[in-house]
Amino acid sequence: MLQRTIATITLGLCCALAPAWAADAPVPLPAADAASAAEPAEAASAPAPAAPASAPQASLDSRAQELKDQVIRLNRDLLVLEEELLFPASTQVALFVSMDVGKLFALDSVQIKLDDKLVANYLYTPLEVTALHRGGVQRIFMGNLRAGPHEITAFFTGQGPHERDYKRATTLKFDKGSEPQYIELRIKDAMGKLQPEFDVKVWQ
Numbered sequence: 001m002l003q004r005t006i007a008t009i010t011l012g013l014c015c016a017l018a019p020a021w022a023a024d025a026p027v028p029l030p031a032a033d034a035a036s037a038a039e040p041a042e043a044a045s046a047p048a049p050a051a052p053a054s055a056p057q058a059s060l061d062s063r064a065q066e067l068k069d070q071v072i073r074l075n076r077d078l079l080v081l082e083e084e085l086l087f088p089a090s091t092q093v094a095l096f097v098s099m100d101v102g103k104l105f106a107l108d109s110v111q112i113k114l115d116d117k118l119v120a121n122y123l124y125t126p127l128e129v130t131a132l133h134r135g136g137v138q139r140i141f142m143g144n145l146r147a148g149p150h151e152i153t154a155f156f157t158g159q160g161p162h163e164r165d166y167k168r169a170t171t172l173k174f175d176k177g178s179e180p181q182y183i184e185l186r187i188k189d190a191m192g193k194l195q196p197e198f199d200v201k202v203w204q
Contacts, residue, residue, distance in 0.1 A: 087142055087143070087144055088144070089178075089179060089180050090147070090178050090179075091144040091145055091146060091147075091176075092142070092143075092144065092145075092180040092181065093114075093142070093143055093144070093145045093176065093180070093181040093182075093183070094139060094141065094142045094180070094181070094182050094183070095112060095119075095120065095139070095140050095141040095142075095152070095183050095184075095185065096137050096138060096139050096140065096182065096183070096184045096185065097110055097122075097132070097137070097138045097140050097184075097185045097187075098132065098136075098137045098138075098184055098185070098186050098187070099129075099132040099133060099186070099187045099188075100186060100187065100188040100189065101133075101188065101189040103189055104160065104161055104189045104190075104194065104195060104196045105156075105158055105159070105160055105166065105187055105189070105196035106129070106158045106159040106163075107124050107129050107132070107156065107157075107158045107187065108123065108124060108157050108158040108159070109121070109122060109123045109124065109156075109157045109158070110122050110124075110140065110154060110155070110156055110157075110185065111154070111155040111157070112140065112141060112152065112153070112154050112155075112185075113152070113153045113154075113155075114141075114143070114145075114150065114151075114152050115150055115151055116151070116153075119141050119143060120140050120141040122140055132187075137184075140185075145176045145181065146176065147175075147176050147177060147178060148175065148176060149173065149174070149175050149176075150173070150174055150175070150176055151171065151172070151173045151174075152171070152172050152174070152183060152200060153169060153170070153171045153172075154169065154170055154171075154185045154198070154200065155167065155168075155169045156168050156169075156170075156185075156187065156198050160195070160196060161194060161195065166196070168196070168198050169198075170185075170198045170199055170200055171200075172200035172202070174202055181202070182202070182203040183200060183201070183202050183203070184200070184201045184202075184203060185198070185199075185200055186198070186199050186200075186201060
């Protein structure tokens with residue numbers, strides 16, 4: 001009798017609690033609804049595709065490059081104009097240094113006097129000497145000279161054959177006319193003498 005009473009009470013409690021359990025328990029979804037519910041979650045977790053480069057950005061980059069090219073051309077024109085103003089053709093004189101082979105002489109420095117006045121004193125780095133060996137020409141001085149006779153003297157310092165200290169001077173007298181004057185200081189190898197040679201050439 002006692003056991004029957006306990007079973008009846010237990011059954012009653014289960015019936016009373018069943019609606020609460022049903023409220024807390026998840027409600028299964030049909031297969032079609034479950035698939036459609038999973039699609040938004042997968043779309044949210046998938047990485048977003050990279051946005052293509054916009055046409056306005058490409059146009060802006062192109063315009064910036066055009067402006068940069070214009071600035072470079074403007075700077076070049078300004079330099080040319082500045083030289084024309086500072087060194088008019090009627091008084092302009094320019095001195096250049098070049099090297100032909102140069103295996104018999106390792107250049108360290110060049111000193112130049114124009115009409116017995118020091119106008120240039122230049123020390124060379126190994127990279128600059130290499131550039132001269134490869135055919136480079138250095139403009140070492142530009143200035144103004146009145147028309148008439150003048151004298152230029154160049155002193156070359158470095159190492160000659162057998163790594164001996166070497167200093168040689170060369171002198172040239174020339175007449176400055178109404179046109180620009182260009183003068184080249186050349187270092188050459190005299191293979192017959194096994195000695196370096198230094199001369200001055202006036203460009204015509």
